Amino acid sequence: KNQVEQSPQSLIILEGKNCTLQCNYTVSPFSNLRWYKQDTGRGPVSLTIMTFSENTKSNGRYTATLDADTKQSSLHITASQLSDSASYICVVSDTNGGGNNRKLIWGLGTSLAVNP
Amino acid sequence: DTGVSQDPRHKITKRGQNVTFRCDPISEHNRLYWYRQTLGQGPEFLTYFQNEAQLEKSRLLSDRFSAERPKGSFSTLEIQRTEQGDSAMYLCASSLRAYEQYFGPGTRLTVT
Numbered sequence: 020k021n022q023v024e025q026s027p028q029s030l031i032i033l034e035g036k037n038c039t040l041q042c043n044y045t046v047s048p049f050s051n052l053r054w055y056k057q058d059t060g061r062g063p064v065s066l067t068i069m070t071f072s073e074n075t076k077s078n079g080r081y082t083a084t085l086d087a088d089t090k091q092s093s094l095h096i097t098a099s100q101l102s103d104s105a106s107y108i109c110v111v112s113d114t115n116g117g118g119n120n121r122k123l124i125w126g127l128g129t130s131l132a133v134n135p
Numbered sequence: 136d137t138g139v140s141q142d143p144r145h146k147i148t149k150r151g152q153n154v155t156f157r158c159d160p161i162s163e164h165n166r167l168y169w170y171r172q173t174l175g176q177g178p179e180f181l182t183y184f185q186n187e188a189q190l191e192k193s194r195l196l197s198d199r200f201s202a203e204r205p206k207g208s209f210s211t212l213e214i215q216r217t218e219q220g221d222s223a224m225y226l227c228a229s230s231l232r233a234y235e236q237y238f239g240p241g242t243r244l245t246v247t
Binding site for chain 1: 139175176177178180224226227228235236237238239240241243
């Protein structure tokens with residue numbers, strides 16, 4: 020069964036600290052993996068998208084890694100800020116085109132709280 | 136603001152009433168998606184348009200739900216005879232390429 024599992028479920032860190040969120044997936048075949056940030060009551064905002072051939076991608080203080088062999092991804096947040104408090108969701112697709120989105124498999128997210 | 140917009144942002148309605156939500160995608164995006172998200176869950180795919188054609192509908196989209204995109208630009212999602220189980224966040228997303236979706240802020244529906 021295609022699944023995306025994220026850990027930890029929730030995380031509290033102090034402002035300025037770094038943290039790493041994990042995503043393990045069993046989706047096959049694999050097309051791409053995305054990390055989204057979702058603030059409470061808002062729509063998800065894309066942070067990174069990685070295809071099979073990419074193993075790292077950065078977006079400012081966010082760096083995502085992908086190991087397609089072990090089917091693991093991580094999202095590293097550097098020098099956290101209070102505004103980083105949100106849910107971070109890992110999404111895996113096994114469809115490369117056609118806009119068929121029933122093949123998007125969403126993780127349940129990691130809830131990150133950054134405290135002053 | 137050139138992002139995806141949704142209206143209204145919040146809707147409270149009584150059970151049995153009909154509601155309609157609107158989504159305005161990013162102007163050059165030909166693909167438009169509707170999702171439903173309940174608390175603590177990831178978004179669930181409802182339906183997908185490419186231009187004005189509705190190409191994909193989830194089984195979640197019961198006969199009480201209907202979506203349109205008449206001119207290939209904005210889209211509406213209507214829920215008839217709302218039930219309490221319809222309470223959720225309804226998200227719209229648009230894209231130019233299949234896997235780069237931009238989400239709107241969502242419409243929070245509460246059915247009392």
